Amino acid sequence: DVKVTQSSRYLVKRTGEKVFLECVQDMDHENMFWYRQDPGLGLRLIYFSYDVKMKEKGDIPEGYSVSREKKERFSLILESASTNQTSMYLCASSSWTSGSYEQYFGPGTRLTVT
Amino acid sequence: SQQGEEDPQALSIQEGENATMNCSYKTSINNLQWYRQNSGRGLVHLILIRSNEREKHSGRLRVTLDTSKKSSSLLITASRAADTASYFCAFYSGAGSYQLTFGKGTKLSVIP
Numbered sequence: 337d338v339k340v341t342q343s344s345r346y347l348v349k350r351t352g353e354k355v356f357l358e359c360v361q362d363m364d365h366e367n368m369f370w371y372r373q374d375p376g377l378g379l380r381l382i383y384f385s386y387d388v389k390m391k392e393k394g395d396i397p398e399g400y401s402v403s404r405e406k407k408e409r410f411s412l413i414l415e416s417a418s419t420n421q422t423s424m425y426l427c428a429s430s431s432w433t434s435g436s437y438e439q440y441f442g443p444g445t446r447l448t449v450t
Numbered sequence: 451s452q453q454g455e456e457d458p459q460a461l462s463i464q465e466g467e468n469a470t471m472n473c474s475y476k477t478s479i480n481n482l483q484w485y486r487q488n489s490g491r492g493l494v495h496l497i498l499i500r501s502n503e504r505e506k507h508s509g510r511l512r513v514t515l516d517t518s519k520k521s522s523s524l525l526i527t528a529s530r531a532a533d534t535a536s537y538f539c540a541f542y543s544g545a546g547s548y549q550l551t552f553g554k555g556t557k558l559s560v561i562p
Contacts, residue, residue, distance in 0.1 A: 439550055
C-alpha cells in the first residue's frame with residue numbers, strides 16, 4: 337500500500353517563526369504536492385514537484401517555499417509564519433508512469449500560528 | 451484555476467438511504483475523480499471515471515459523467531454511518547496539467 341506520512345499531526349508556532357513541514361512517501365512517486373485546506377475554500381495547491389529539485393508554483397505560493405532534495409521527501413517551509421497561515425496542510429503524491437492519475441494523501445498537519 | 455462546484459454543500463440522511471452528490475466543472479477534462487475525507491484526516495481516492503465513460507460502479511458507489519453538461523454525480527447506495535465524511539470531486543484542468551483541481555466538497559452525515 338502507498339504510504340504518505342507527514343511529520344506532525346498538530347503544530348503550534350508563533351508569528352515570525354520559521355516552520356518546516358515534512359512529507360515522505362514510500363512508493364517511488366515522481367510527483368509530490370502541498371495543499372492547504374480551509375473551511376469554505378476547499379483544497380488549494382501551494383506547490384508541487386514533478387522530479388527531484390524541480391518545483392512549480394500552485395495557486396497560492398506566496399509566503400511559502402519548498403524543497404525536494406530526495407525523491408521520497410518534499411518539504412514545505414514557512415519562512416516567517418503569520419496568523420493567516422493557520423490551516424490544515426495536506427501532502428500528496430502520485431505517479432503517472434503507471435497510467436494512474438490518482439493522488440495519495442498524507443493524514444494532514446493542522447498548523448496553528450499564534 | 452477553476453474549482454469544481456459540488457452540490458449540495460451538506461447532506462443529512464438516515465442509514466440505509468441513498469446519497470447523491472453532484473459536481474459541475476467548466477473546463478475540458480480527461481477524467482474526473484472522487485475522493486472522501488473523514489473528519490480531520492487526509493483524502494482517500496474512491497473512483498475515477500474517464501471522459502469516454504458515462505457510468506462506473508465500485509461496490510456501493512456509482513459515478514456518472516456527462517461531458518456535454520460538464521457534470522458528474524456520485525451515488526452511494528444503502529448508506530452506513532461509516533460513510534459520514536466529506537466528498538470531493540477532482541479533475542485535471544487542461545492538457546498536460548499536473549494540477550488536480552478540487553471542488554469544495556459535500557459534507558455527508560449518515561444518521562444511524
